Amino acid sequence: MIPYGRQHIEQEEIDAVSEVLQSDFITQGPKVPLFEAKVIKAVGGKFALAVNSATSALHIACLALGFGRDKLLWTSPNSFVASSNVGLLCGGNVDFVDIDPGTLNMSVTQLRKKLEQAEKASALPDIVMPVHFGGEPCDMREIHNLARQYGFAIIEDASHAIGAHYRDTRIGDCRYSDITVFSFHPVKIITTAEGGMAMTNDAGLAEKMAMLRTHGVTRDTDLFVGDADGPWSFQQLELGLNYRMTDIQAALGAIQISRLEAFIERRQVLAKQYDELLKNLPVISQIRHADNRSSLHLYVVRIDPDATDVSRKQAFAGMRSGGVGVNVHYIPIHTHPYYQKLGFGAGDFPQAENYYAQALTLPLYPDLSDEDQLKVVATLKQVLDG
Numbered sequence: 001m002i003p004y005g006r007q008h009i010e011q012e013e014i015d016a017v018s019e020v021l022q023s024d025f026i027t028q029g030p031k032v033p034l035f036e037a038k039v040i041k042a043v044g045g046k047f048a049l050a051v052n053s054a055t056s057a058l059h060i061a062c063l064a065l066g067f068g069r070d071k072l073l074w075t076s077p078n079s080f081v082a083s084s085n086v087g088l089l090c091g092g093n094v095d096f097v098d099i100d101p102g103t104l105n106m107s108v109t110q111l112r113k114k115l116e117q118a119e120k121a122s123a124l125p126d127i128v129m130p131v132h133f134g135g136e137p138c139d140m141r142e143i144h145n146l147a148r149q150y151g152f153a154i155i156e157d158a159s160h161a162i163g164a165h166y167r168d169t170r171i172g173d174c175r176y177s178d179i180t181v182f183s184f185h186p187v188k189i190i191t192t193a194e195g196g197m198a199m200t201n202d203a204g205l206a207e208k209m210a211m212l213r214t215h216g217v218t219r220d221t222d223l224f225v226g227d228a229d230g231p232w233s234f235q236q237l238e239l240g241l242n243y244r245m246t247d248i249q250a251a252l253g254a255i256q257i258s259r260l261e262a263f264i265e266r267r268q269v270l271a272k273q274y275d276e277l278l279k280n281l282p283v284i285s286q287i288r289h290a291d292n293r294s295s296l297h298l299y300v301v302r303i304d305p306d307a308t309d310v311s312r313k314q315a316f317a318g319m320r321s322g323g324v325g326v327n328v329h330y331i332p333i334h335t336h337p338y339y340q341k342l343g344f345g346a347g348d349f350p351q352a353e354n355y356y357a358q359a360l361t362l363p364l365y366p367d368l369s370d371e372d373q374l375k376v377v378a379t380l381k382q383v384l385d386g
């Protein structure tokens with residue numbers, strides 16, 4: 001079976017991990033700050049906080065921004081459940097903004113409309129979390145302008161988007177946001193097995209997140225309340241968690257980040273080939289804006305119901321039985337049973353639901369061969385011809 005995504009690991013990664021296992025520190029040694037420095041160099045941004053998953057990074061990002069009870073977070077329904085779950089885990093409320101049917105990202109038009117209504121109802125969001133779906137950046141300049149007008153903070157869920165460029169900025173430089181979060185799960189662009197990172201340009205937020213990832217404690221005597229008891233002292237200043245990344249993971253990440261450009265270049269080549277190869281098939285690809293560089297975490301298509309009688313369900317089954325490990329991104333978050341219990345329902349965000357009904361994710365990863373890609377397209381053609 002050709003998978004839809006897969007990590008690329010070389011001997012260099014294996015050696016780096018082995019080296020840590022034989023060193024004095026396997027959890028909090030020198031590799032975590034090394035990895036953080038390398039990510040800053042690769043994507044910009046002033047501060048980087050490595051943690052054990054993107055979910056953890058999103059969680060401490062919300063907490064650092066003061067999110068909690070009686071606060072409101074808006075995100076995209078076309079995302080992984082973690083995007084909104086973190087708001088609920090903080091004890092706050094969440095809502096969604098429907099997507100643009102072309103880019104499949106949060107629609108700025110819908111966002112503006114919802115903000116106008118929310119202002120009248122005195123129910124403006126505290127945080128808006130755009131998700132760069134598949135690696136295609138959201139329209140951050142517009143969202144940032146709205147943030148200034150309406151006074152909300154921005155967390156970019158860039159779990160798909162390390163290595164992406166938005167206009168003349170790099171995703172991660174936080175030019176238009178307070179915090180940007182990356183995921184290093186193996187299907188994502190680079191991997192640390194499990195892992196994530198929060199980027200920010202704000203020293204105060206960085207300091208808070210640094211404490212929150214390790215129980216809310218600090219050993220920095222400059223931050224102490226009163227005097228230190230002694231050289232053994234640490235103080236708990238926030239209510240935090242254990243979300244630390246290990247040196248084993250960071251050593252893996254420090255090698256992976258050096259491959260970022262090569263990974264994205266190969267994904268670009270494959271995506272352009274898909275664009276060409278799929279031209280005469282009854283599918284519609286995600287729109288990628290010419291001013292941006294998508295990191296191309298995913299290559300998603302819609303099965304066009306006006307051009308074929310084959311349903312997405314049939315296409316999915318046909319591809320799988322043909323040896324192609326397609327997937328579906330995403331079941332709209334608000335349609336999950338947990339969210340239905342909160343009062344959300346089918347029909348709330350029609351563009352996300354409409355896209356989901358037609359969505360199919362084709363295999364895309366740096367080691368996908370041209371030959372296998374041709375097999376994917378040939379299988380899809382056969383399946384859609386009925």
Ligand SMILES: *Cc1c(COP(=O)(O)O)cnc(C)c1O
Pocket residue numbers: 052053054055056079080082083131157159160182183184185194195196
């Ligand atoms: C993968 C993903 C997450 C969660 O990442 P983890 O590192 O697995 O916690 C969050 N949001 C989006 C959009 C994702 O794709």
